[in-house]
Amino acid sequence: MNITLDxxxxxxxxxxxxxxxxxxxxxxxxxxxxxxxxxxxxxxDDANQKIAGxxxxxxxxxxxxxxxxxxxDFKHQGxxxxxxxxxxxxxxxxxxxxxxxxxxxxxxxxxxxxxxYVAQMTLEKFPENHEKYFLIKNLSSK
Numbered sequence: 725m726n727i728t729l730d731x732x733x734x735x736x737x738x739x740x741x742x743x744x745x746x747x748x749x750x751x752x753x754x755x756x757x758x759x760x761x762x763x764x765x766x767x768x769d770d771a772n773q774k775i776a777g778x779x780x781x782x783x784x785x786x787x788x789x790x791x792x793x794x795x796x797d798f799k800h801q802g803x804x805x806x807x808x809x810x811x812x813x814x815x816x817x818x819x820x821x822x823x824x825x826x827x828x829x830x831x832x833x834x835x836x837x838x839x840x841y842v843a844q845m846t847l848e849k850f851p852e853n854h855e856k857y858f859l860i861k862n863l864s865s866k
Contacts, residue, residue, distance in 0.1 A: 776803040787815035789825035829855040
């Protein structure tokens with residue numbers, strides 16, 4: 725048996741391992757719904773320029789938010805709130821009952837808490853000098 729440490733794995737190497745795990749999980753997760761989802765806001769003067777967006781994935785009955793970004797020039801105008809509400813509403817229309825996301829201590833925890841998210845776990849000193857928070861929100865009470 726040969727074990728190799730690879731400090732520069734290719735995308736194909738990573739995908740091979742991911743697919744092996746997917747196969748292992750199939751008996752337990754069956755045909756779990758996995759659907760990417762995103763919502764964007766475009767510049768008022770340029771319909772091709774994104775000024776904000778939220779991206780995530782519907783996984784089973786959960787929405788998993790991966791990224792929410794608003795251009796610095798358009799912060800504090802309610803765009804983040806509108807995007808969050810829009811993607812949550814879509815997930816809820818598909819039968820999702822909850823949302824999971826993470827954020828760093830220098831990012832947007834108070835923003836998410838204002839929108840009903842509750843911190844479930846904190847990783848301290850991650851990756852070095854910050855905290856990483858994992859938050860959830862129950863969509864059933866939305």
